Amino acid sequence: MALKPFVEVNSDSHFSIHNLPYGIFKHGGDAITTPRPGVAIGDYVLDLSAIHSAGLFDGPLLSSSDCFHQANLNKFLELGRPAWKEARATLQKLLSSAEPALQNNASLRKKALLPMGEVEMLLPIAIGDYTDFFSSMHHAKNCGLIFRGPENPINPNWFHLPIAYHGRASSIVISGTDIVRPRGQGHPSGNSPPYFGASRKLDFELEMAAVVGPGNELGKPIDVNEAADHIFGVVLMNDWSARDIQAWEYVPLGPFLGKSFGTTISPWIVTLDALEPFACDAPNQIPQPLPYLAEKVSKNYDISLEVRVKPAGQEESFTVTRSNFNHLYWTLTQQLAHHTVNGCNLRPGDLLGTGTISGPEPESYGCLFELTWNGTKDLSLGKTSRKFLEDGDEVIISGCCKGNGYNVGFGTCSGKIIPYLP
Amino acid sequence: MALKPFVEVNSDSHFSIHNLPYGIFKHGGDAITTPRPGVAIGDYVLDLSAIHSAGLFDGPLLSSSDCFHQANLNKFLELGRPAWKEARATLQKLLSSAEPALQNNASLRKKALLPMGEVEMLLPIAIGDYTDFFSSMHHAKNCGLIFRGPENPINPNWFHLPIAYHGRASSIVISGTDIVRPRGQGHPSGNSPPYFGASRKLDFELEMAAVVGPGNELGKPIDVNEAADHIFGVVLMNDWSARDIQAWEYVPLGPFLGKSFGTTISPWIVTLDALEPFACDAPNQIPQPLPYLAEKVSKNYDISLEVRVKPAGQEESFTVTRSNFNHLYWTLTQQLAHHTVNGCNLRPGDLLGTGTISGPEPESYGCLFELTWNGTKDLSLGKTSRKFLEDGDEVIISGCCKGNGYNVGFGTCSGKIIPYLP
Numbered sequence: 033m034a035l036k037p038f039v040e041v042n043s044d045s046h047f048s049i050h051n052l053p054y055g056i057f058k059h060g061g062d063a064i065t066t067p068r069p070g071v072a073i074g075d076y077v078l079d080l081s082a083i084h085s086a087g088l089f090d091g092p093l094l095s096s097s098d099c100f101h102q103a104n105l106n107k108f109l110e111l112g113r114p115a116w117k118e119a120r121a122t123l124q125k126l127l128s129s130a131e132p133a134l135q136n137n138a139s140l141r142k143k144a145l146l147p148m149g150e151v152e153m154l155l156p157i158a159i160g161d162y163t164d165f166f167s168s169m170h171h172a173k174n175c176g177l178i179f180r181g182p183e184n185p186i187n188p189n190w191f192h193l194p195i196a197y198h199g200r201a202s203s204i205v206i207s208g209t210d211i212v213r214p215r216g217q218g219h220p221s222g223n224s225p226p227y228f229g230a231s232r233k234l235d236f237e238l239e240m241a242a243v244v245g246p247g248n249e250l251g252k253p254i255d256v257n258e259a260a261d262h263i264f265g266v267v268l269m270n271d272w273s274a275r276d277i278q279a280w281e282y283v284p285l286g287p288f289l290g291k292s293f294g295t296t297i298s299p300w301i302v303t304l305d306a307l308e309p310f311a312c313d314a315p316n317q318i319p320q321p322l323p324y325l326a327e328k329v330s331k332n333y334d335i336s337l338e339v340r341v342k343p344a345g346q347e348e349s350f351t352v353t354r355s356n357f358n359h360l361y362w363t364l365t366q367q368l369a370h371h372t373v374n375g376c377n378l379r380p381g382d383l384l385g386t387g388t389i390s391g392p393e394p395e396s397y398g399c400l401f402e403l404t405w406n407g408t409k410d411l412s413l414g415k416t417s418r419k420f421l422e423d424g425d426e427v428i429i430s431g432c433c434k435g436n437g438y439n440v441g442f443g444t445c446s447g448k449i450i451p452y453l454p
Numbered sequence: 455m456a457l458k459p460f461v462e463v464n465s466d467s468h469f470s471i472h473n474l475p476y477g478i479f480k481h482g483g484d485a486i487t488t489p490r491p492g493v494a495i496g497d498y499v500l501d502l503s504a505i506h507s508a509g510l511f512d513g514p515l516l517s518s519s520d521c522f523h524q525a526n527l528n529k530f531l532e533l534g535r536p537a538w539k540e541a542r543a544t545l546q547k548l549l550s551s552a553e554p555a556l557q558n559n560a561s562l563r564k565k566a567l568l569p570m571g572e573v574e575m576l577l578p579i580a581i582g583d584y585t586d587f588f589s590s591m592h593h594a595k596n597c598g599l600i601f602r603g604p605e606n607p608i609n610p611n612w613f614h615l616p617i618a619y620h621g622r623a624s625s626i627v628i629s630g631t632d633i634v635r636p637r638g639q640g641h642p643s644g645n646s647p648p649y650f651g652a653s654r655k656l657d658f659e660l661e662m663a664a665v666v667g668p669g670n671e672l673g674k675p676i677d678v679n680e681a682a683d684h685i686f687g688v689v690l691m692n693d694w695s696a697r698d699i700q701a702w703e704y705v706p707l708g709p710f711l712g713k714s715f716g717t718t719i720s721p722w723i724v725t726l727d728a729l730e731p732f733a734c735d736a737p738n739q740i741p742q743p744l745p746y747l748a749e750k751v752s753k754n755y756d757i758s759l760e761v762r763v764k765p766a767g768q769e770e771s772f773t774v775t776r777s778n779f780n781h782l783y784w785t786l787t788q789q790l791a792h793h794t795v796n797g798c799n800l801r802p803g804d805l806l807g808t809g810t811i812s813g814p815e816p817e818s819y820g821c822l823f824e825l826t827w828n829g830t831k832d833l834s835l836g837k838t839s840r841k842f843l844e845d846g847d848e849v850i851i852s853g854c855c856k857g858n859g860y861n862v863g864f865g866t867c868s869g870k871i872i873p874y875l876p
Contacts, residue, residue: 161624196710289796373638
């Protein structure tokens with residue numbers, strides 16, 4: 033733990049000097065409100081456009097690049113891992129207590145190091161395509177049990193390939209954005225006709241999502257052992273779901289309007305480099321994956337995840353789930369390699385969701401659908417309870433890796449349900 | 455038929471003065487090769503940037519807009535129907551034999567009216583999201599019969615809502631682009647393990663797709679009776695499909711890698727205004743749609759569609775399907791209204807595919823999966839035959855509305871299969 037920043041960072045802060053996650057912000061404190069890239073450090077945001085303009089990105093790849101003078105991170109993502117490593121080394125040095133360049137430059141510090149409370153976070157990337165996987169075995173099993181019953185709850189293909197579907201990119205919003213309760217068709221059961229109205233089974237889904245770096249040309253798959261070079265980092269994600277709409281529409285082409293009304297991501301992208309100390313073994317996969325999915329090193333990450341719900345009209349929030357990223361069966365790199373094996377091209381800024389991250393225990397289930405077993409039991413929230421989300425309910429996801437005396441955390445990913453008003 | 459252009463247009467041309475479809479082109483004939491908007495007229499492309507620079511877009515909405523100085527049509531699409539009508543009126547007048555402004559200006563004519571053979575067509579729009587519907591009852595029925603058998607081939611939800619799934623936007627390519635045969639997992643049957651390799655069941659799908667205009671904000675649905683104002687026009691589309699990959703992966707989340715390796719669209723967007731004379735009644739829908747899908751006027755369009763296959767190594771192509779856009783059960787406006795009813799936002803340039811357009815007769819089936827009944831019979835192509843597509847096969851879709859002495863056509867949408875080479 034020799035690395036010590038000159039900026040004060042509380043020991044419980046998510047944003048230690050070992051983290052340095054990237055986001056896009058606007059600063060309300062002055063007239064200049066152009067969106068620009070920053071990294072989080074303690075309670076501050078370091079403005080990368082100011083650091084670049086001051087000539088402090090002095091490495092060969094970044095000194096003459098304009099990637100930090102953009103309204104999204106896509107151009108930086110496209111540069112790939114060598115540039116990401118150069119940026120990380122430059123920033124860790126610049127923020128360390130041993131380095132005077134920023135520390136002793138009061139006017140630059142004032143301009144570049146902004147209190148987090150003064151900035152507004154925006155979507156960090158322009159998302160060309162968003163894909164959502166289905167990589168937690170516990171979630172797949174619970175969904176199968178509820179929808180189809182105890183005989184073969186997991187479909188045979190699940191153990192051979194990372195199942196996924198294309199999601200809606202336009203409705204991905206930044207943490208803090210209200211979510212309008214969707215309307216749609218539901219179907220009670222049997223031969224009754226479908227009804228139309230506000231969803232009665234509105235749910236959250238605890239997910240994380242990988243942010244794609246350089247990507248590939250159409251027709252040129254990415255090898256699974258090179259896939260990590262195409263993953264810049266990871267965010268928290270809430271894949272809001274209307275279970276009644278989803279259940280009625282999803283056969284045979286998959287989820288559509290049950291998901292496309294909104295997906296929330298956290299503002300800070302934690303890089304794979306920052307997560308590396310928290311890498312752990314991925315689960316043993318049986319049957320053995322086909323060669324194109326067989327990795328030399330198969331990694332998961334030990335990221336503690338938590339979902340809290342703050343019920344409408346209350347000040348207190350209640351933890352409803354504690355899970356961990358390492359419950360995933362398919363790794364991020366397997367997901368990415370599978371995605372491209374048919375030649376499909378990924379572009380910088382594409383988002384690959386993991387699917388709901390449920391663990392084996394009921395307390396670790398990643399959505400209300402599982403926690404209340406499709407509304408057949410109540411989930412207690414202090415003096416009240418829920419089967420599904422009500423208007424005014426707020427859902428707050430957080431994630432954090434605990435190091436020795438420091439954290440590499442994701443902050444929060446939150447959203448509140450508001451009613452549809454014509 | 456009083457409208458007569460000063461440019462010669464053959465009577466069998468798709469691009470009469472009643473059509474004027476929009477595309478994006480590069481001109482190889484001079485040094486300036488910036489992509490820019492054009493309309494097709496006979497064997498020429500009219501360069502809209504040149505027409506605008508010459509001050510000939512003199513209407514109130516377009517004279518000071520820079521929408522024709524862009525590398526895609528998105529900015530023009532965002533302006534909405536009043537601007538589209540203004541552009542159409544301006545261009546029909548400018549191209550008419552009664553109007554001297556362009557006709558008698560030799561230097562502008564030379565600059566702005568380019569032989570079609572000299573230009574390269576590009577993707578006309580930046581596609582944020584691509585959605586594919588499933589709106590032909592005959593196609594839905596045939597797929598159900600093949601996959602699930604004769605009991606209830608069409609799932610009950612199909613008659614209540616326009617079923618759709620999110621497709622992959624990154625791999626949409628312009629007509630003429632080669633398609634690399636995808637690799638992936640297939641599964642023969644029973645308890646045998648899946649295999650990996652080049653797809654053995656590569657197929658085309660005859661589709662059309664609507665191009666979205668202004669669109670809507672997240673949380674603000676578009677009323678079905680206002681949906682037409684959000685549809686700029688229509689293109690031909692070939693939604694290439696790998697049936698073996700699709701069959702193994704699609705339960706429960708829908709098609710993914712079986713589709714995402716490539717989707718081809720035609721270069722010219724034919725506007726709804728140009729299609730208006732070919733509007734016809736949509737089919738009677740039983741059961742009656744829910745109120746949010748009930749239209750005051752329910753329109754289809756009489757667009758003759760044809761698929762030809764040119765087998766590898768042969769000069770001759772063979773017609774394998776004759777279908778019509780009016781075989782669709784759900785209208786474009788119902789599709790769009792349904793898409794937004796949950797609050798999902800559409801953006802200018804989004805693409806809404808119709809799904810495979812099959813008619814009731816075997817000769818009108820829109821894909822090989824139906825034409826060869828999943829490879830159980832041969833489709834004759836002159837001296838050879840096919841169950842599915844082979845490397846070197848080219849598929850050419852065309853579409854045309856026949857007016858009284860003129861056409862409103864789509865040109866062609868073509869692509870050739872090439873093998874995957876590592």
